[in-house]
Amino acid sequence: MKNIARTLASLLALALTHAPSALAQASCSSDGTPQPVAIFERFISADCEACWSDAATPAPSATAGAAVLDWIVPGKAGDDAPLSAAATSDALARLQTLGRKPPVATDVHTAAIEATMPARLRVAHGMPFNDYLGTAIAFTPVQRAAQRTGAAPAAMDFYLLLVESVPAGTEGTKVARNMVRNMLHGTLDKRNKLSKSEQMKWMETRSMRIPEGAQAERLRMVGWVQDAQGRVIAAAQSTCR
Template sequence: MKNIARTLASVLVLTYTASALAQASCSSDGILQPVAIFERFISADCEACWSDAATPAPSATAGVAVLDWIVPGKAGDEAPLSAAATNDALARLQTLGRKPPVTTDVHTAAIEAATPARLRVAHGMPFNDYLGAAIAFTPVQRAAQRNVATPGAMDFYLLLVESVPAGTEGTKVARNMVRNMLHGTWEKRDKLSKKEQMKWMETRSIRIPEGAEAERLRMVGWVQDAQGSVLAAAQSTCR
């Protein structure tokens, strides 16, 4: 019965998303796109890593999307940070070809788009522990007018992030804790019209984990090509 209720909630959120996103109350509209992604992977076993005032940070924060992944530790549910640990962190590390860290590991990716592009992320309001979320990738119009070849297969990442202010939850630095992740692949669509090929969009429901504070949630997303180069990134804010 619980699974049926959860499925129904997911369907309702998807229905609700279109009107909620149309209001653009929580989106990346009007926000400068990040020029780099800075990912911190923290072992759930390492409580000191979370509270460390000398936590690794980008040299310049402007234009950088900073993410904090809590990686499941060897202590399992007994690990100090296990409540925020997610298997998505393990999946992300595997994609990057890295092992789970004992303390903290850092990965930085610059936006390396050969063709100018825009990315939009947005989400609606919480509904039965879910958010309706969307990500849309569009090469800029001037690129389309030059008949620039459309990208091939691309991976998209859409992350539900909880912003944790410095001085709260035991952290001395501001955190952007990854709470959930949507990941998928967009294939090149040769059978579609040129206009249709120039835009990709995904609309999904995403679960809010237990313990997350809804008012601190936002979306961070990016699109990368088959070689792993990031083509565009975006992060939302609520107005």
């Protein structure tokens, strides 16, 4: 059954990239949603229950439009940590990429969107099937920029995150949370191109497992693309309309 779920989720993700209008009633995407101006990441130790419930949790400045993410980092107490049910090894991988150590309490990282090239990013997901969700991310440099340079951009990294939106006043938190539940990290290179007729467009489609305990109706996607220097050049987050 799980193999069937993976296959169907992958097929759905492919359709989400190629024919978003055809699945408007069965998917959620970033279409029509303003691009985030920054990625604001909060890393919370699974040992620190008070950090999760703190009303003074770090938040973006007055500038609106940041994509806020909450990573629960495995703690020293392991499975006995108060927040262990939501902890993920993806948080450790992300911290390692940033060159940071797991926090004792809370750590924050902010990255502004640096539009070094005009580009469009789209993220989407379908409806849950068993324990899986079909997801997609597509990156397209604006045509005129490609024509000016005469060459495709160098290989870039992408992040596609499965996020659960937790409203303030629920699950023990006094502030709204966007808890990272799953992560796909890879490189957009020539292997990801759609076709010869779309030489400047990259995509990735994948089925993502929905972790136990996550509420499917609160799930959405957040994604971004960054260049070889680690600068975020485009970001997107899905909504269900």
